[in-house]
Amino acid sequence: MLTGHLRGLLRLFTVLLIATVLHACGGGGGSPGTTGPVTPTPITTxxxxxxxxxxxxxxxxxxxxxxxxxxxxxxxxxxxxxxxxxxxxxxxxxxxxxxxxxxxxxxxxxxxxxxxxxxxxxxxxxxxxxLALTTAEVVTGLDNPSWLISPPGDTRLFVTERRGRVRIVENGVTRGAPFLDIIPRVGFEGEGGLLSLAFDPQFARNGYFYVYYIDLQRNITIERFTVGQNPALADPTSGLVILRVPHPDFLNHMGGQVTFGPDGYLYLGTGDGGGAGDPQGNARNLRVLLGKMLRIDVSRSTVTQPYAIPPDNPYRDGVAGRPEIWASGVRNPWRFSFDGDRLYIADVGQDQREEINIAATSQGGLNYGWNLMEGIACYGADNCDRNGLTLPAYDYAHGLDDVNGCSVTGGFVYRGRALPELTGRYLFSDFCRGWLKSFYASTGGAVAEERNWNIPNIGRVVSFGQDNEGELYMITSGGSIHKIVRTGAQ
Incomplete structure (x- = not known):
């Protein structure tokens, strides 16, 4: 029998136990409450x-x-x-x-x-x-075409004809009226004629363009003209002669290109004056402008001062050489081009080798070695002093019976959109063989990835051209222009 005292303690323990359980369960008086179903956050993405x-x-x-x-x-x-x-x-x-x-x-x-x-x-x-390449004929029937270019933002192709006309080609059709006709002032003998054209960097604003031609006195002549009120016609009376370089003795090696560089200055390449082996010794003579790359400022040309000398030209003070000279020792730089801050010069050789020189636009004063050297070889000798000379980045031998070619035709580094595989590759040809080749030049100037594209023979390639979208063209002595395209492209 439990005593009354023990029964009391048991009742107290029971009450405390029940209270503890109720507290743990949320009880302790009143309704314990309910949470109900949980609504999930809606998924909106x-x-x-x-x-x-x-x-x-x-x-x-x-x-x-x-x-x-x-x-x-x-x-x-x-x-x-x-x-x-x-x-x-x-x-x-x-x-x-x-x-x-x-x-x-x-x-x-x-x-x-x-x-x-x-x-x-x-x-x-x-x-x-x-990638496989071919060419698509754009136009034919031109009279000795020599150069092709488009102004920035303009789909028209402007083509120079050596006799002294600039023609406009639109959608494969050559306009009847020439853009410019200066035939009466152009000397067409030998390698002469109207050889190239360059549009001023501010052409859309000022209408200026520059032509390179040989005049009737056999001077290399750079002249500026202005487009007329009709954008398809230049004003033939607007001419301002910028520069004349006498070329009196021979009918070959007259150079032929005028181009604006990325620095806004006007560059031109002059031949050595002609004759085999540079008999006058012009190319390495810094007192004459033949056999040179020249660089001048035409941004403020006037009749009394047609050009100025850029402040970083290597012979600006005129003491060591003519201030217009940018580079020397070239034989006949018929075609050259810029790719960003690099200048590619295709220099036509004598009897054995053709060369392409590559230099930064900051490298003024280089001597490319003619007539001491022809390409990478000494000219007319087994040995020669190469100190101070800049050797070509690329050259090739003519080979027996000119099997490889005889006269390099310089082109452009491809920067168009239609052939992205070619981006950064320099394309060039040879007048005698008409092939199309390319190579890639690294930042340091090393040449790699040389390739012959094995295009169908289109004849003698006298020049390349570039439109405003960076697409490239080949110009033949037979009067036709061919666009470089992907095989199978329409």
């Missing part, structure tokens, strides 16, 4: 999973995704993009190029519908083929 295939290791895709709320993102690798607003997304894939192969995407454009809480899928498959 979706995702897009992009996969790519067909590209070799190390080559990135080029995909742009656009969608609602001005969404845009560029991808180079497979990826899942989350947090996208529901709606329709466009996946646009661009071709990519590597090692002379262009990889085409399929599909090039597609759409994907992104819904909230759902991952949409899109895939791009690339396939590639090695």
């Amino acid at each position: 979706g995702a897009l999973n992009l996969t790519t295939s067909g590209l070799p290791a190390g080559v990135n895709a080029s995909v742009r995704i656009t969608g609602p709320n001005n969404y845009q993102q560029d991808l180079t690798q497979p990826q899942t993009i989350s947090g996208l607003a529901p709606g329709s997304y466009t996946i646009a894939a661009a071709p990519v190029s590597a090692n002379n192969v262009t990889y085409q995407p399929a599909p090039a454009s597609q759409t994907a519908s992104v819904a909230a809480g759902v991952t949409a899928n899109a895939s791009v498959a690339y396939s590639g083929a090695a």
Whole structure:
């Protein structure tokens, strides 16, 4: 029998135990309450999973995704993009190029519908083929064409004819009326004629352009003209002679190009005066302007001062040499071109070798060695002193019976959009063989990736041309112009 005292203690313990349990359960008087069902946070965004295939290791895709709320993102690798607003997304894939192969995407454009809480899928498959080039005839029937150029932002092609006319070609049709006709003042003997044209960097504002021709007294002449009120006609009375260089003795090696450099100055390449082997010794004589690359400032030309000397010309003070000279020791730099801050000079050789020189536009005062050297070889001797000379970045031998060529025709570094595999490659030809070749020059000037494109024979290539989109053309002595295109292109 429990005593009364023990029964009391037991009742107290029971009460305390019940109170503890009720407290732990949220009790202790009143309703314990209920939480009810939990409402989940709504999902308002979706995702897009992009996969790519067909590209070799190390080559990135080029995909742009656009969608609602001005969404845009560029991808180079497979990826899942989350947090996208529901709606329709466009996946646009661009071709990519590597090692002379262009990889085409399929599909090039597609759409994907992104819904909230759902991952949409899109895939791009690339396939590639090695680049092959050919030419497409643009126009024919020209009279001894020598040069082709387009003003910035202008789709027209301006072509010089050696007899003294500038023609305009639009959509493959040559305008009947020439843009400029200076036949009465042009000497057409030998290698003479109207040889090139350059548009002023401010042509859209001032209408100025410059021509390089041989006059009736056999002077190399640079003259500025102005376009008339009709944009298809220049004003033939607007001429301002900028520079004349006497070339009295021979009918060859007259140079032939005038071009604005990236620095805004006017560059021109003069021949050595003609005759075999530079008999006058002009090319390395810094007191004459023959056999040189010249550089002048025509930004403020007037009748009394047609040009000024740029402040960093190497012989500006006129003590060591003529202040117009930028480089010396060239034989006949018929064609040269700029690519950014680099100058490519194709210098026609004598009997054995052709050369292409590459230099930064900051490297004034270089001596390319003619007539001590022809290409990388000593001219007319087994040994020669090469101290102070700049050797060509590239040269080639004529070979037996000129099997490799006889007269280099310089071109351009390709910067167009139609042939991305060619980007950064310098294209050139040879007057005697008409082939099309290219190479890549590294930042240090080392030449690699030389290639012959094995185009169909189009005849003697006298020059290259470049339009305002960076596409390249080949000009033949037969009067035709051919655009460089991808094989199979229309």
